[in-house]
Amino acid sequence: MKSLVLFSNDLRLNDNDAINSSIKGYDSTTFLFVFDKNLYLKTHGSANLWWLKKSLDHLKENLKGKKITLHIIQGDYIKKTLEIIEKYKFDSVFINQNKHPEFIKKEEILKLSLKRININLFAYNKATLVDPALILNKTGDPYKVYSPFYKNCKLLYSQKEVLKFPSINIRNFIIEEKEIDTSKVFSINNNKWSEKFDKYWSPGEDNAHISLEKFFKSSLSNYKEVRDIPSVSGTSKLSPHLRFGEITTNQIINHFKFHDNHALSKHEEHFIKELYWREFSYYILFHFPYVIDKPFNKKYENFEWEVNYKDNLEKWKKGNTGIRIVDAAMNELLETGWMHNRTRMITASFLTKNLLIPWQEGEKWFRDNLLDADIANNVMGWQWVSGCGTDAAPYFRIFNPLLQEKKFDPDNIYTKKWLNNFDLYTDDHETDLLTNNDLIKPIINLSNSRNIALERFSKIK
Numbered sequence: 001m002k003s004l005v006l007f008s009n010d011l012r013l014n015d016n017d018a019i020n021s022s023i024k025g026y027d028s029t030t031f032l033f034v035f036d037k038n039l040y041l042k043t044h045g046s047a048n049l050w051w052l053k054k055s056l057d058h059l060k061e062n063l064k065g066k067k068i069t070l071h072i073i074q075g076d077y078i079k080k081t082l083e084i085i086e087k088y089k090f091d092s093v094f095i096n097q098n099k100h101p102e103f104i105k106k107e108e109i110l111k112l113s114l115k116r117i118n119i120n121l122f123a124y125n126k127a128t129l130v131d132p133a134l135i136l137n138k139t140g141d142p143y144k145v146y147s148p149f150y151k152n153c154k155l156l157y158s159q160k161e162v163l164k165f166p167s168i169n170i171r172n173f174i175i176e177e178k179e180i181d182t183s184k185v186f187s188i189n190n191n192k193w194s195e196k197f198d199k200y201w202s203p204g205e206d207n208a209h210i211s212l213e214k215f216f217k218s219s220l221s222n223y224k225e226v227r228d229i230p231s232v233s234g235t236s237k238l239s240p241h242l243r244f245g246e247i248t249t250n251q252i253i254n255h256f257k258f259h260d261n262h263a264l265s266k267h268e269e270h271f272i273k274e275l276y277w278r279e280f281s282y283y284i285l286f287h288f289p290y291v292i293d294k295p296f297n298k299k300y301e302n303f304e305w306e307v308n309y310k311d312n313l314e315k316w317k318k319g320n321t322g323i324r325i326v327d328a329a330m331n332e333l334l335e336t337g338w339m340h341n342r343t344r345m346i347t348a349s350f351l352t353k354n355l356l357i358p359w360q361e362g363e364k365w366f367r368d369n370l371l372d373a374d375i376a377n378n379v380m381g382w383q384w385v386s387g388c389g390t391d392a393a394p395y396f397r398i399f400n401p402l403l404q405e406k407k408f409d410p411d412n413i414y415t416k417k418w419l420n421n422f423d424l425y426t427d428d429h430e431t432d433l434l435t436n437n438d439l440i441k442p443i444i445n446l447s448n449s450r451n452i453a454l455e456r457f458s459k460i461k
């Protein structure tokens with residue numbers, strides 16, 4: 001009996017149900033990753049692809065250390081997998097569910113196609129803590145607000161055992177297929193721009209656990225306070241590792257002995273709540289799949305966005321808005337492939353509520369440039385800030401980037417770090433600007449644009 005483990009965004013050896021189950025009762029197992037160019041370009045941004053390549057290389061090396069081959073081949077996800085299953089006569093296929101809507105569709109087709117040829121597909125879920133379909137309110141409907149969702153989800157999630165990679169020798173069945181050169185294939189949209197990511201990031205399962213340990217030792221004890229300061233490395237930076245399933249939320253929560261009568265500190269509790277925000281994003285995407293490109297709150301479909309915004313959008317993307325903290329944050333993104341949560345909110349608010357550019361444009365740019373670009377978290381982040389999502393910031397809450405900077409970066413440590421031309425920005429955008437032509441001028445008047453936004457929002461509230 002032969003089993004096949006098919007990877008997608010579960011690039012880890014531990015807490016991997018597909019791997020552990022694939023060896024029970026089978027004589028040999030094969031490990032496979034199919035790079036379907038259309039599918040991966042649709043579901044991964046350029047920065048994501050950089051991470052994917054590195055993470056796959058890491059996984060391949062780790063498996064090699066166990067004398068197991070990870071076959072990385074190219075082809076249509078369904079056709080190629082079926083071709084291999086029939087050619088080598090596999091008896092069962094094991095996957096960990098991928099919760100991206102495009103993969104959900106593919107996995108469903110794969111399941112039906114395999115059923116027709118009498119082959120089982122075993123699919124496990126560690127992408128979320130609880131299966132989203134199981135969390136419903138008393139009337140059987142999905143929750144639309146985070147707090148009751150959190151309460152209910154926490155009750156349903158009984159800390160699952162963290163699986164270890166099997167200690168027994170796995171008999172690895174090698175298939176003869178053309179392997180792809182990951183350094184060529186994944187550079188499709190990548191150029192010199194992504195080379196610098198090496199300076200900031202180390203993808204791969206082992207590095208995910210190193211980041212977790214580091215965060216536990218250095219920042220968790222102050223998390224609730226420091227998580228909002230963009231100049232401080234006070235958050236876990238686990239987001240890209242979670243995005244590619246190098247670590248599971250189950251593994252992270254187990255670190256807290258969550259259900260062991262262990263009293264959580266306010267910092268631990270806050271961190272766990274953030275993990276549940278991720279859970280909530282996936283939950284909303286599952287129950288309301290239209291949110292991928294339309295507002296959760298449908299009345300905002302009629303919001304009056306600017307029409308001719310191309311120039312301002314380009315300036316925002318390149319960090320040329322003349323608003324110091326916005327430009328610093330956009331530079332952080334271009335340089336490192338990541339942006340602090342506080343400045344994600346500030347830049348998103350500026351784009352949607354000052355420049356009045358549709359949130360979908362910002363979501364698209366983040367999707368292509370963030371290493372952690374994650375369909376559920378990105379869409380929900382953008383909808384929350386722009387005021388059209390669940391639990392959204394009320395329409396009249398428009399971040400003032402100048403006040404945000406004063407509060408969260410009072411000594412300009414963050415803005416100085418990410419702006420070469422820091423000295424050309426003024427503190428309040430008013431003094432000197434009329435007399436000194438060398439200074440950088442904002443592309444928009446903050447208070448006028450705020451009033452226009454308020455007026456337009458009030459029309460549909």
Ligand SMILES: Cc1cc2nc3c(=O)[nH]c(=O)nc-3n(C[C@H](O)[C@H](O)[C@H](O)COP(=O)(O)OP(=O)(O)OC[C@H]3O[C@@H](n4cnc5c(N)ncnc54)[C@H](O)[C@@H]3O)c2cc1C
Nearest residue numbers: 235236237238239274275277278341344373374377378381
């Ligand atoms: C406009 C906008 C876009 C965003 N796009 C993404 C995205 O594409 N991918 C992404 O993973 N996160 C996104 N976020 C959420 C958040 O900014 C990042 O998860 C966080 O900054 C990642 O850093 P960290 O791992 O150090 O977070 P930590 O503070 O250490 O949190 C740990 C984990 O909890 C989850 N988490 C934290 N904050 C949030 C949140 N607000 N919503 C959902 N989950 C959260 C993440 O998985 C994160 O890795 C976005 C937020 C906004 C406002």
